[in-house]
């Protein structure tokens with residue numbers, strides 16, 4: 005016969021009173037159970053954080069916001085997919101844990117009795133884009149459409165000049181499509197009813213677009229970790245790479261697990277549920293999905309309240325303070341960040357190689373767009389010989405790329421965005437040092453995280469061969485390329501390290517990316533270790549490509565790749 009569930013108020017009393025989270029809402033009682041605000045929680049869920057949707061109105065890009073006597077000629081977007089379903093393994097972990105905990109009925113946690121992972125996060129939908137994810141990308145598309153209205157008026161979509169490129173995962177392709185629905189809403193290439201009278205009545209409600217994708221393993225820009233065997237062999241999961249994260253977890257997680265277990269002890273001193281450190285991490289992940297997917301912090305997130313210390317049991321409330329609950333969230337956020345800092349971030353210099361293809365194509369695309377002889381009517385530079393076919397495939401008005409959290413982390417590491425002070429993230433930092441750390445995945449890689457670039461060309465730059473100067477050789481050469489590039493992270497302008505201002509001069513922008521390693525030899529450095537052969541590049545202990553570029557013995561360094569060992573000191 006099934007054992008009766010121990011319940012509070014029954015034979016088995018839980019040692020500590022539980023108050024219903026519902027009581028935390030003013031409507032239920034004047035006594036508010038301490039708990040951080042939803043907006044605070046949303047901003048501390050690491051890579052499961054919801055995108056910080058800005059309700060602010062987006063104004064069209066106007067003259068005041070542009071460099072004097074310049075015109076906007078190109079847009080770039082590199083974007084993580086929107087909110088997704090948990091992976092199948094996550095969903096199974098949620099089900100296992102909920103079945104373990106629901107054995108004990110706890111007031112305020114009645115939701116556990118009817119919370120079924122398979123209903124809420126079906127394993128058959130593992131890692132698919134969520135309805136919220138559709139909305140995330142549609143809204144970003146609408147905000148881009150608002151800011152670049154004039155640009156789109158001037159340069160209507162066509163598949164040659166606008167590139168939408170996605171990783172091979174459906175969540176990314178669907179995100180790309182959601183973005184285009186918002187970005188091109190109400191626009192159709194050309195004016196249909198002039199081209200084909202009465203066509204209007206039969207047009208698609210959305211502008212169909214061409215979305216290209218590259219199979220996993222061949223994609224060196226977006227799902228790039230699957231195309232770099234050396235990263236898989238020498239970085240992913242390596243003991244020296246996960247050392248700091250494991251050291252931190254060994255110190256922090258057992259205490260949280262014990263605190264939770266202690267809350268599930270009957271007055272007879274019988275331990276009712278034994279929580280493990282893995283359970284605590286699963287609760288944090290489930291809290292992230294509940295918030296991103298449903299905006300709900302009244303379920304799994306509440307268990308992190310129980311994982312927080314109650315300072316004085318004598319206190320009538322038997323509740324952890326809001327400050328202690330925040331501390332619990334911060335510990336789990338730091339644990340997640342330490343893992344990604346070394347696996348995908350600046351903690352391992354080699355990770356920069358996985359951002360260099362994206363940087364290379366960005367650099368080459370901008371250079372073409374800024375070229376004074378760039379001719380968008382032909383899709384190539386007037387100076388290029390006609391057999392230079394591939395120029396036509398590269399002269400874009402917009403390139404929009406949709407990938408993963410690691411796409412953002414590898415590329416950010418390549419640009420040095422979250423390592424300006426060079427303070428290494430470790431397991432033994434002070435709370436202040438953790439607060440001041442630059443690498444926070446809640447900020448840099450929430451769902452739908454994105455980086456965008458606006459490219460401005462001097463209006464006078466348009467030139468034709470007649471105006472070119474004689475080059476030293478026997479031909480004519482176009483004037484030097486000039487322009488400005490502005491970078492955005494999650495729709496907020498960010499100064500690229502090395503640029504003095506938001507509007508980075510092209511020459512400086514190009515120099516920064518080249519010194520960081522654009523045009524790097526991705527294939528050589530990512531080739532499998534396999535059996536070392538004479539052409540297997542040695543792995544330098546250099547920490548930046550700049551060190552490689554600086555070294556006057558450049559040729560001796562060719563084939564040198566950045567260190568796969570974590571940075572030290």
Ligand SMILES: O=P(O)(O)O[C@H]1[C@H](OP(=O)(O)O)[C@@H](OP(=O)(O)O)[C@H](O)[C@@H](O)[C@H]1OP(=O)(O)O
Nearest residue numbers: 051052084085088090091094175407408409410
């Ligand atoms: O939210 P993160 O960045 O951790 O998501 C990872 C996936 O890890 P998960 O959180 O699902 O455990 C990772 O899946 P994995 O099975 O390879 O661990 C996936 O490869 C990686 O791209 C991230 O997924 P994203 O949501 O597509 O960014």
